[in-house]
Amino acid sequence: MSILRISWLPDGLYAPDSVGNLTVTKPYDRRSRKGRMEYFPASSSLRPRLVKQNAALAHYVASVLKTEARELPESASANAPISIFVHGFQFDPTTQVFDRPHHPEGDNPHSRLYHWKRFPEPTEIRAHSTSWPLGFGYREKDQGGNGLCVGFAWFSSPDFFGSIFDHGRNFYARAYDLADEAALHLIAVIEVLADALSSHPINLICHSLGSRVVIRAVANMAKDPAMDDPAPGDQDLTKPEPEYRPRRPDLLQRLNKILLLAGAEKVMEAQLMMGRLNSYDSSAQKPHFYNFVSRENDVLDKLGENFSPDAPGSKQVIGHNGLEMIDPRWVDIQLDDPDTAAYFAEHGKVFDPRSKQLIPMQLNGDRKGVFAIADHWIHYTWRHNMALYRQIIREETSDWELAELKHACWAGSDKFFDQHKLLRRKSAD
Numbered sequence: 001m002s003i004l005r006i007s008w009l010p011d012g013l014y015a016p017d018s019v020g021n022l023t024v025t026k027p028y029d030r031r032s033r034k035g036r037m038e039y040f041p042a043s044s045s046l047r048p049r050l051v052k053q054n055a056a057l058a059h060y061v062a063s064v065l066k067t068e069a070r071e072l073p074e075s076a077s078a079n080a081p082i083s084i085f086v087h088g089f090q091f092d093p094t095t096q097v098f099d100r101p102h103h104p105e106g107d108n109p110h111s112r113l114y115h116w117k118r119f120p121e122p123t124e125i126r127a128h129s130t131s132w133p134l135g136f137g138y139r140e141k142d143q144g145g146n147g148l149c150v151g152f153a154w155f156s157s158p159d160f161f162g163s164i165f166d167h168g169r170n171f172y173a174r175a176y177d178l179a180d181e182a183a184l185h186l187i188a189v190i191e192v193l194a195d196a197l198s199s200h201p202i203n204l205i206c207h208s209l210g211s212r213v214v215i216r217a218v219a220n221m222a223k224d225p226a227m228d229d230p231a232p233g234d235q236d237l238t239k240p241e242p243e244y245r246p247r248r249p250d251l252l253q254r255l256n257k258i259l260l261l262a263g264a265e266k267v268m269e270a271q272l273m274m275g276r277l278n279s280y281d282s283s284a285q286k287p288h289f290y291n292f293v294s295r296e297n298d299v300l301d302k303l304g305e306n307f308s309p310d311a312p313g314s315k316q317v318i319g320h321n322g323l324e325m326i327d328p329r330w331v332d333i334q335l336d337d338p339d340t341a342a343y344f345a346e347h348g349k350v351f352d353p354r355s356k357q358l359i360p361m362q363l364n365g366d367r368k369g370v371f372a373i374a375d376h377w378i379h380y381t382w383r384h385n386m387a388l389y390r391q392i393i394r395e396e397t398s399d400w401e402l403a404e405l406k407h408a409c410w411a412g413s414d415k416f417f418d419q420h421k422l423l424r425r426k427s428a429d
Contacts, residue, residue, distance in 0.1 A: 001068045002138050002146065004061065004193075005110055007093035007153040008185045010178065012039030015060045020097045020110020020153065028056035033063055040184050046221065046247040051188050061192045065148075072144030075199050078395035080147035081256075082200045084189065085132050086154070087113055088208025088264065089175055093153040102127030107157060114151030116140040121383060128377040135386035136205070137394055148197075152189060154182040156209060169309075176308045179209055183216035187251070190217070194254045201256035201286070203393055207380060211263030211318065215273050218255070218287070221248040222276035244279040252280070255287035259389055261379040263291060263319040266308070270318050274327050288402040289330040290392060292385075293322050294365035296336050296375045331405050331417050335365025335385065336375070339411040347399055350387045361388060 007014040007022050015034050016022035028035040037056040044050060051057055065072070073080050087109045097111040102123055106112050112129050124130040132149070139146045158174040169177065190202060206214045224245050246252060263270075277287075308317075316324070322332035334340050341363050348361030364382040365375060380386055392400045399405075410416035 001140060002142055002144050002148055003114065003133055003140075004064050004068070004148065004150045005114065005153070006060075006150065006189055007110075008182050009093065009155045010181065011036070013037040013057055013185050013188070014093070015056075016093070016110065016153075020093070020108055020114065020151070022093060024094060028060065030056075030059055030063075033060055038188065040188055042181070042184065044184060046187065049191065050184075051191050055192075057188060058192050058195070061189075061196050065144075065196055069144030069148050071142060072148055072197075076201055077147075080145065081203055081393050082148050082150075082193070082197060083136060083138075083203040083205055083393060084150040084152055084186070084193075085114060086152050086186065086204065086206035086210035086213050088156065088206075088210045088262075089172065090157045091153065092155060092157045094155070101129035101131070109153040110151055114149075114153070121381075125378070125381040128381060130381045130383075130386065132205070132380065135380065135383075135390060137390045150189065150193065152186060152213075154178070154185075154210075154213060173309050175209060176212060179212035180216050182213045183220060186213055186217045187221060187248070190251055190254070191248075194251055202254050203257045203259070204255065204287075205259045205261070205389070205393070206263070207261040208319070208376065209264045211260045211265040212269075214258065214260070215263075215265045215270055218252070218258070219269070219273035219276060221251050222246045222273065222280055224276075224279070246276065246280045249280065252277070252287070257393060258287050258289045259392065260289065260291045260318060261389075262294060262376055264308070264317050267316045267318055267321055267324050270323055271325060274323070274325075274330060277329070278327070285329070287329065289327075290402070291318055291322060291330065291332045292365075292379055293319055293332050293334045294336045294375055294379070295320065295334065296365065326418060328406075329402065331402055333405075333417065335363050335379065337365075339416070343408065343410045343416065344388065348388065348391075348397075350384050363388065 001018060005016050005020055007016050009024065014022045014036050015028055017034055023034060024036065026035045028037045037060060038051065040050060091109040092107045093109065095108045097108050098106045101112050101115045101117055102119065113132050115131050116133060117131060118134060136149065137146060138149045155178060156175045158171050158178065164170065193202060204214050225247060226245065323330050344363050345360040349358040350361050352359045362384045364378055364385060391397055406415060406418040408416045
């Protein structure tokens with residue numbers, strides 16, 4: 001199937017069936033490869049390992065790879081990449097998988113996003129149901145010949161009243177907290193996958209609140225437990241700086257490209273993660289971060305920036321404001337900026353199945369004639385956007401390599417993408 005499906009609920013990881021349905025009442029069965037696997041509490045140590053060698057998760061991953069990825073190349077290849085998908089807010093992996101991804105009650109991410117079906121673009125845009133595996137160039141029945149994707153489904157749809165009365169949170173803030181819990185389990189998946197595919201780099205692709213899961217996972221792997229993160233100006237520069245020792249340098253070295261689509265994580269959390277990575281390795285080695293931004297995005301503007309847990313200076317989110325600093329391994333790409341669209345139209349090509357010709361790439365982060373709330377999902381429902389992501393992950397052109405983008409000359413700038421000033425709406429601050 002060229003896809004490895006894993007679901008996370010607040011009580012642990014689950015192995016679903018081949019389409020994504022899961023049974024929450026039974027422990028993992030090694031014969032059927034279904035059921036509840038490990039739970040990792042927040043106190044779990046990442047060193048030397050998080051997952052035991054004989055764990056259910058390790059067995060599940062190894063057995064699926066053995067039967068579903070027999071044609072995966074033994075050595076790393078950009079033509080056969082390994083990618084982990086992480087969706088955003090308001091998905092429930094316990095709900096039914098429907099035959100139609102755009103079913104109005106289809107809240108299971110395996111059904112709505114991690115499927116193998118293609119429908120007319122207007123239908124996919126309306127229901128936010130574009131296939132991520134197909135969009136990134138994976139093939140359902142090639143046994144991994146074009147690579148392997150991992151559909152990481154996490155519970156991000158907490159009950160409205162339960163969030164308030166049981167946790168003292170609004171339901172979005174509660175989902176933000178759950179993303180932090182899911183991040184530890186994402187690390188477990190990365191660890192087991194890195195063991196099973198020792199020569200393959202791993203890409204991470206996330207949308208919206210899924211960026212919280214990914215950024216917290218990377219930040220936790222990059223943290224030196226012997227050090228506190230100093231506040232700006234608190235460091236004593238007269239003392240020698242101690243050697244920085246991240247928890248899991250072995251896993252950080254396996255990460256390749258990280259694509260953040262309309263990210264709902266806080267800017268300050270992303271900056272914290274980058275600070276830890278640069279403390280460990282300041283040479284701009286991978287992972288490389290491609291952060292796709294849109295200013296016309298009411299979901300982030302109204303929900304992400306106003307209903308997530310508050311902390312001093314934490315209101316702004318990366319999908320709306322970018323990283324707000326220059327970093328050698330991070331680039332912000334604003335999809336609703338006319339200059340950005342013109343750059344990719346000039347330098348990018350996409351195959352058009354109707355004319356059977358290559359046509360200029362037409363990015364879109366602002367659908368005219370619709371409410372700005374719809375622009376939150378256009379990051380992956382617009383097919384030319386998805387074509388760009390696929391070309392980045394599969395390295396179809398060197399033009400999209402991070403170093404090339406950061407030195408692109410365009411619109412009167414010799415480093416058009418290597419800047420943190422984003423196009424603002426007239427109504428934006």
